[in-house]
Amino acid sequence: MFASLSDRLSATFKSLRGKGRLTEADISTTVSEIRRALLDADVAVPAVRAFTAAVRERAGSAEVSQALNPSQQIVKIVHEQLVEILGGDSRELTFAKRPPTVIMLAGLQGAGKTTLAGKLGAWLKEQGHTPLLVASDLQRPNAVNQLEVVGERAGVHVWAPERGNGVGDPIQVARSGVEHAREKFYDVVVVDTAGRLGVDAEMMQQAADIRDAVSPDETLFVLDAMIGQDAVTTAQAFADGVGFTGVVLSKLDGDARGGAALSVRTVTGAPVLFASTGEKLGDFERFHPDRMASRILDM
Amino acid sequence: LLSRGDLDESDWEEIEETLLLADIGSGPTDELMTALRTRVKVLGTTDPEQVRALLREELLTLVDSGMDRRLAVSPVTGDDGEPHPATVLVVGVNGTGKTTTVGKLARVLVAEDKDVLLGAADTFRAAAADQLSTWGERVGVSVVRADREGADPASVAFDAVKAGRENGVDTVLVDTAGRLQNKAGLMDELGKIRRVISRHAPVSEVLLVLDATTGQNGMRQAQVFSEAVDVTGIVLTKLDGTAKGGIVVAVQRELGVPVKFVGLGEGPDDLAPFDAAGFVDALLD
Ligand SMILES: Nc1nc2c(ncn2[C@@H]2O[C@H](COP(=O)(O)OP(=O)(O)OP(=O)(O)O)[C@@H](O)[C@H]2O)c(=O)[nH]1
Ligand SMILES: Nc1nc2c(ncn2[C@@H]2O[C@H](COP(=O)(O)OP(=O)(O)OP(=O)(O)O)[C@@H](O)[C@H]2O)c(=O)[nH]1
Ligand SMILES: [K+]
Ligand SMILES: [Mg+2]
Ligand SMILES: [Mg+2]
Numbered sequence: 001m002f003a004s005l006s007d008r009l010s011a012t013f014k015s016l017r018g019k020g021r022l023t024e025a026d027i028s029t030t031v032s033e034i035r036r037a038l039l040d041a042d043v044a045v046p047a048v049r050a051f052t053a054a055v056r057e058r059a060g061s062a063e064v065s066q067a068l069n070p071s072q073q074i075v076k077i078v079h080e081q082l083v084e085i086l087g088g089d090s091r092e093l094t095f096a097k098r099p100p101t102v103i104m105l106a107g108l109q110g111a112g113k114t115t116l117a118g119k120l121g122a123w124l125k126e127q128g129h130t131p132l133l134v135a136s137d138l139q140r141p142n143a144v145n146q147l148e149v150v151g152e153r154a155g156v157h158v159w160a161p162e163r164g165n166g167v168g169d170p171i172q173v174a175r176s177g178v179e180h181a182r183e184k185f186y187d188v189v190v191v192d193t194a195g196r197l198g199v200d201a202e203m204m205q206q207a208a209d210i211r212d213a214v215s216p217d218e219t220l221f222v223l224d225a226m227i228g229q230d231a232v233t234t235a236q237a238f239a240d241g242v243g244f245t246g247v248v249l250s251k252l253d254g255d256a257r258g259g260a261a262l263s264v265r266t267v268t269g270a271p272v273l274f275a276s277t278g279e280k281l282g283d284f285e286r287f288h289p290d291r292m293a294s295r296i297l298d299m
Numbered sequence: 300l301l302s303r304g305d306l307d308e309s310d311w312e313e314i315e316e317t318l319l320l321a322d323i324g325s326g327p328t329d330e331l332m333t334a335l336r337t338r339v340k341v342l343g344t345t346d347p348e349q350v351r352a353l354l355r356e357e358l359l360t361l362v363d364s365g366m367d368r369r370l371a372v373s374p375v376t377g378d379d380g381e382p383h384p385a386t387v388l389v390v391g392v393n394g395t396g397k398t399t400t401v402g403k404l405a406r407v408l409v410a411e412d413k414d415v416l417l418g419a420a421d422t423f424r425a426a427a428a429d430q431l432s433t434w435g436e437r438v439g440v441s442v443v444r445a446d447r448e449g450a451d452p453a454s455v456a457f458d459a460v461k462a463g464r465e466n467g468v469d470t471v472l473v474d475t476a477g478r479l480q481n482k483a484g485l486m487d488e489l490g491k492i493r494r495v496i497s498r499h500a501p502v503s504e505v506l507l508v509l510d511a512t513t514g515q516n517g518m519r520q521a522q523v524f525s526e527a528v529d530v531t532g533i534v535l536t537k538l539d540g541t542a543k544g545g546i547v548v549a550v551q552r553e554l555g556v557p558v559k560f561v562g563l564g565e566g567p568d569d570l571a572p573f574d575a576a577g578f579v580d581a582l583l584d
Binding site: 035036039040041042045108109110111112114118139140141142145146148149150153165197198199224226227228229230233234237251253254255256257259260279 | 395396426430437481542543545
C-alpha cells in the first residue's frame with residue numbers, strides 16, 4: 001500500500017531540516033503530495049483545488065520554514081483546516097418545543113436510512129424518549145418488513161399502515177404517523193423514506209411532499225462514506241430538493257477515507273451530526289471532526 | 300468540455316477535471332493525461348474537437364480491452380462427470396444492489412427460457428430473505444431460504460444448489476449479505492460459502508456488485524473480494540444517477556475482471572450488458 005501522507009512528506013523534507021526557506025520545488029512537491037492524498041480520499045475536486053492553493057500560500061511562510069519539522073507543520077496546518085471545516089457549527093439534535101419532534105431521513109438508495117432509523121430509535125429510547133418509527137418507504141421490496149424487524153430489535157414501535165412494495169401513499173403514511181404519535185404521546189417520530197436519486201424529479205417531489213406533510217424539526221441526509229465525487233452533485237440535489245438540517249455519515253466502519261464528509265459540508269453547510277459504524281443497533285456515535293480529518297489525510 | 304479555440308493550460312485542466320470528477324482516480328488520470336499530451340504533441344493538433352476525440356479513443360482502449368463479458372449460465376459437467384446447474388454467487392459491500400441484481404438477472408435468464416432458482420444466503424440483514432422472495436414472485440422464480448433468521452448462510456447456499464441439481468434447473472443465483480471488505484471474519488464466511496457450493500457444483504460465476512457512486516474505495520473492494528472468492532465479473536449498479544462509475548476503469552485494468560452488466564434502475568428490466576462506448580461517452584459528457 002501507499003505510504004501515508006506524513007511518511008511521504010517526511011521523505012520529501014528529509015534533506016531540508018535547518019535549511020531555512022523552502023524552495024519552489026519543495027513547495028510544488030508538497031502541494032502535489034497533499035493534492036494526491038485528498039483526491040485518493042475522494043475529497044471533491046473543487047475543494048482539493050482550494051486546499052492546495054491555501055497550502056501553496058502558507059508553505060512559504062515562516063511558520064513552516066522555521067518549523068523543526070516542516071513536513072509535520074504542513075500536515076498540521078492542513079489537518080487544522082479540515083477540522084475547522086468539518087467541525088464548524090457542530091450541535092445537538094433539535095427537539096420540538098411541543099412534541100412530537102419529527103426527524104425525517106433522506107438519501108440515495110442503500111445509504112443506510114432504514115438501519116439508521118432503528119439506531120435512532122434505540123438511542124432515543126435509551127435517552128428516555130418514546131420514539132415511533134414510521135414506514136414511509138413503500139417502494140423498495142420489503143422495506144416495511146425491514147423497518148418492522150429493526151423496530152422490534154430496538155424495542156420501538158413502528159407505524160406501518162401500508163405493506164408497501166409499490167402499494168400505498170408514503171405522504172399519507174407520514175402524516176398519519178405523526179397524528180398517531182400525537183394521540184398516543186410518542187415524543188419523537190422518525191420517518192424512514194425510500195432511497196432516491198437526485199435526478200429523479202418525481203421522487204424528489206415526493207420527498208418534498210412528505211416534508212411538507214410532517215414539517216420535520218430535523219431532516220437528516222444519510223450519506224455512504226464510500227461515495228466518490230458524486231457526493232457534491234447528490235448533496236446539492238437533496239439540499240435543493242428537500243433541504244436538510246444535518247448529515248449522518250454511514251458505513252464508517254469500512255476503510256474508505258471518507259472525503260465526502262468534506263464535500264457535503266462545503267457544498268451545503270449542513271453539519272455532520274452522527275456517524276453510523278456498523279450494521280448493529282448500537283453501531284452509532286457522534287461525529288468526531290478531528291478523527292475524520294486524520295482519516296481523510298491517512299494519518 | 301473543450302469548446303473554444305486553441306488549447307491552453309486551462310483546457311488541459313478542464314480535461315483532467317472531467318476525469319477526476321468521474322472517479323477515474325488520480326493515478327489513472329495522470330497516466331491518461333500524459334498519454335494524451337504526448338499524442339497531441341506528436342500530431343501537432345490544437346483543435347479541441349480532435350483532442351476530445353483522442354481522449355475518447357484513449358479511454359475506450361483502456362475500458363474495452365477485448366475482455367469476455369459473457370455470463371456463464373448454462374449447466375456444466377462436474378468433476379464427477381454429472382451435469383450440474385451453473386451457479387452464480389453474488390457478492391459485495393452493503394447496499395450496493397446485490398439482491399436487486401439477483402432479481403433482475405433472474406428476469407433476464409427466464410426470458411432466455413432458462414430454469415432458474417434463487418438462494419437467499421443473506422440470513423443476516425433484516426428482511427433480506429423476504430426481499431429476495433418478493434423478487435422471486437415478481438419474476439416467477441422459486442427461492443430457497445432458511446426457516447429462521449441467523450441461519451448459516453453457507454448451508455442455505457448449499458441447500459439451494461442441491462435443490463437446483465435435484466430439480467434439474469439451469470442456473471442457481473445465490474444472494475449473499477453485504478459485507479465490508481475490511482471485516483476479515485465476514486470475508487472468511489464468504490470464502491466458506493463459495494467452498495461449500497463448489498462441493499456440489501462448480502461455481503460458474505462470482506459477480507461483484509459495485510455501486511457507481513463509490514469512489515476510490517471501490518478498488519479496495521475489488522481487490523479484497525477477488526482474493527477471497529475469485530471474482531469473475533463486475534455489475535456496476537445505479538448508473539441511472541449522476542455518478543459515472545469511473546473506478547471500474549482501474550478495477551478492470553488492475554484485476555483483469557470485466558464489467559459484465561450495469562444496473563440502470565430499481566425495476567426488473569433495469570439491467571443491461573456493459574457497453575464500453577456508451578460508458579465512455581457518459582463519462583465524458
Ligand atoms: N457496515 C455497515 N453497514 C451498514 C451501515 N449502515 C447500514 N448498513 C448496511 O447497509 C445496507 C443498506 O442499509 P439500509 O438501511 O437498508 O439502507 P437504506 O438507505 O434504507 O436503503 P434503501 O431503503 O434501499 O434506500 C444494509 O446491509 C445495512 O445493514 C453501517 O454504518 N455500517
Ligand atoms: N437507482 C438504482 N437503484 C438501485 C439499483 N440497484 C439497486 N438499487 C436500489 O438500491 C437499494 C439497495 O439495493 P439492494 O439490492 O437491497 O442492495 P444489496 O446489495 O442487496 O444490500 P444489502 O443486502 O443490504 O447489502 C435498493 O433501494 C434498490 O432498489 C440501480 O441500478 N439503480
Ligand atoms: K450516470
Ligand atoms: Mg431503506
Ligand atoms: Mg441484499
